[in-house]
Amino acid sequence: MSGRTRAPGTYGVTLVRSKYLPLEPHPDSCTPDTFREWVGRHKDEPLAVDLFSGAGGLSLGLKRAGWTVAAAVDRDERALETHRHNFPGMSLNLDLGSPDDREKLLSLFEGVKVDLVAGGPPCQPFSRAGSAKIRSLVKAGVRDKHDLRKELWRAYIEIVLALRPRAVLMENVPDMGLADDFRVVRIIDEMLEDAGYATQVQLADAWKFGVPQHRRRLILLARLDSLEFRWPAPSDQKVTLRDAIEDLPPIPTGETGHRETRYPSRKKLSAFAREMREGAPKGLVHDHMTRPVRADDAELFELMDEKSIYSDLYEKYKDDPEKSKLFRYDTEHFTDKYNRLGWNELSRSITAHIAKDGYWYIHPGQPRTLTVREAARVQTFPDGFRFAGMRSDAFRQIGNAVPPLLGAAAALAVKAHPEDSVDGPLQPYWRTVRRELTDWATDLRKGTGWSALPGREMGRPQAAVAALLSTGRGGQGGTAEAMAQVRGLATLTRAAYKKLLDSAPSAAARKSFERMEVVAGKRKAWEDDERVVTAIGFKPNERAVFRLLRDNDLLLASHGAIRVAERVAGTGSDRESANALNDGRVNLSKLVGAGDEAPLRMAAVRLLSLTNCRAVGPICSGCPLSELCASKDELSEQALF
Template structure:
């Protein structure tokens, strides 16, 4: 079984893809306390599934047992493998002492993307503050882990903006990173990939950097093999319609579904017969916003166009600056094969993710956001509603993560195959010598 460490793990979306492909997590490192609790809960799910005791996990989701009681059902070493710490020069040595020292096949992770994202950079007008944002240099911490554990491969995930972000000397960060990875013995290559091409019902472009020890005879995998045609899917019909209709500010606490799961939910493992429904909670909205929601929904389904803020009736406008974020009110594309990208800003408000139904004037629930991100219904997010939204918005879509894991597994098999052939050749040479 291949072993990996997940850095900047978040809620574990990337890790989920690797676990589904039978990789063994040795450690998850994450600074957000709620995300760390989510990781522990997910590890509990996988452990209890392995020992055929998922009923205890579902008892936890139904609030029949406490989190402490859930944790008592799994090995404490598993809980300790989640290291809740910021990765920095000050914490690095302590983090390493907490990770069981053994052979690691892969390191995966994606440092916080806000410093690289085009939108994030645009929001920071102070050039000195922008250039000295410490998050821009977290890849150097990633490199330190490579030097300690020397994995055969690594996966570094980030936003498209990392390809255009520049250092203070106007050198592209991606070029700088490539040089520094090579200096510690790794060759890298990268590609801009869209999760919607791999079964995720969301337009979500991400740069996937893959590195391997330079001595290995490898090349970047072909992601064009394994793409999925999403054209027959519809977001609302295939991943939202089985959920109960609720109003703004309402929480669904019955743990039940409205209808049976769709073929999409079944085939992609998002909902199973055993699942209980959690986090189907809608934000409250005021009457002014609900009037805007109604206009936005009507325009989308009538014309397939966005209603810009500047075009709203004057009596509904509450923002002074009407030229910034004109698309702040957007409906989820329920009648298309994919929704627009779910981002961490969803923790602030839901105006950019209006539910696609004129009869439900609300933003999407936590569970609906999780589904758009391809998280299974048995994935439970710890913390407040805002914390859950933030974890989902920052995550790698698990279905896409599994595709990455499959490609990494193929590369590891190739390494093992090459090493086996080399060993046999060396053995034959020795026999010929003697």
């Protein structure tokens, strides 16, 4: 084992808990009993409700964009104490998973016009790290397998539909989409469209809106008054960590900072630092405090820069008798245990993990971890924003928050605009596209398309053959004869299996078909889908195609399917980066949508990618979406009519 493992319960530093910071309510805060009076004073202002508000990162974004937050709802009392101090209106401790508590909230707003409902349902079950942690807790018997927080999006939408605001803003981690093929996002999107809203779903890079960190967030927007979503122009100029925190005072080695200290004298501040200082007590900075650091860790930090990897450092110094002692963790399993930030780079994403371990956030210039105020700056909370509770409470609230500058950018996209006008029901673009795609696929399925689309004729033998053919190249060529051998069969007979082998369009296809010998002539093997999948031993792509053709709701986010979606959206095609793939999945999720016909549309997109909408030489004249395709003019130059 390389490196060492710290003995349980040993830290090497004295653990000092910070004092609790109590915060008084905002002068214009109110309670449920005084809410009506409060509304009367703010009747001419656009009112917003922030659900799952936390400390108020999104609320602050809404405020920057011009809204007055009438109510914030959360279950974290310390976060609510923070919200109650920094914002007017109500800060309510309600469990939105409870129908009774939802009814309490709605009753408060009876007769009150709400312009915007915003919020981010708890995202831990959707994130990669959170999902892994939850699985371990379930295995240990500490947590129920069914995590009700996964269903809080339903509570969110129920409240939205009851309040019927002009605009909606929903924020969550990208994995809320990626973890379940965007199914929840697609359902929410469709529910809002059914209620008359125009919607937009996109992944937003926070740094493009002035946030000094790497952070991508899933944003779902909706509005009743327009089809337009006017995001502020993104910037190509990054706010670096130097811009964000260099003006804050250094902390002497071995110390942890203070609740209140003075800014150092400095002649020139970055534009970001000047903005963060606005509204704060002149000359004073609050909450510039961090955790104590072990002496050996501080020494190791000095050996690191922003490119250092813990395991690589160990390899470099393992033969040095003194420096090798600094490595306390098994470097085979903790390859990136520590992370030092770079002055001229963006910070890594600030998450709730910072409340437990600051070693992912080592200061770029000092041998310590970030302070509360530095973390708040990286999240774009201004210096005048205070956090209730102890130091760990503040870190947790900051890590759970939406960066206010990102929240403001998303809110501006749904702000009422003088040019907005509605003449009759909105006809959202993607809803129209999905209708055309559904009609085309439904008609095609009645004829030759039966063998590529879920439907009455797509039984288990047919889906299995189609799945085994799916890994070959060359589109649909040669598949018709093979599919004809199993058409109408409920099981694969031995006779049909022999005919299938003879009809294989290639040697590779025949080899794939030979894997069906284990189920040929065996009725029980065809009694359910999973038995077929297991018996034949489908590869991941084959399994996905089989399940799709068996009418399961999933996204097949292949390069071909994403190409179709991006061409229809007019956002480019055939991009290879990981981020582009994620953006492509957003477009694909909009094209496929939700509901009973979603599998049919997904299969239709797959079919179009193999036939009409090819990477080179698309055949636009036969594409059902050609008139709606945002890339039609560009594609017409290379199309084979």
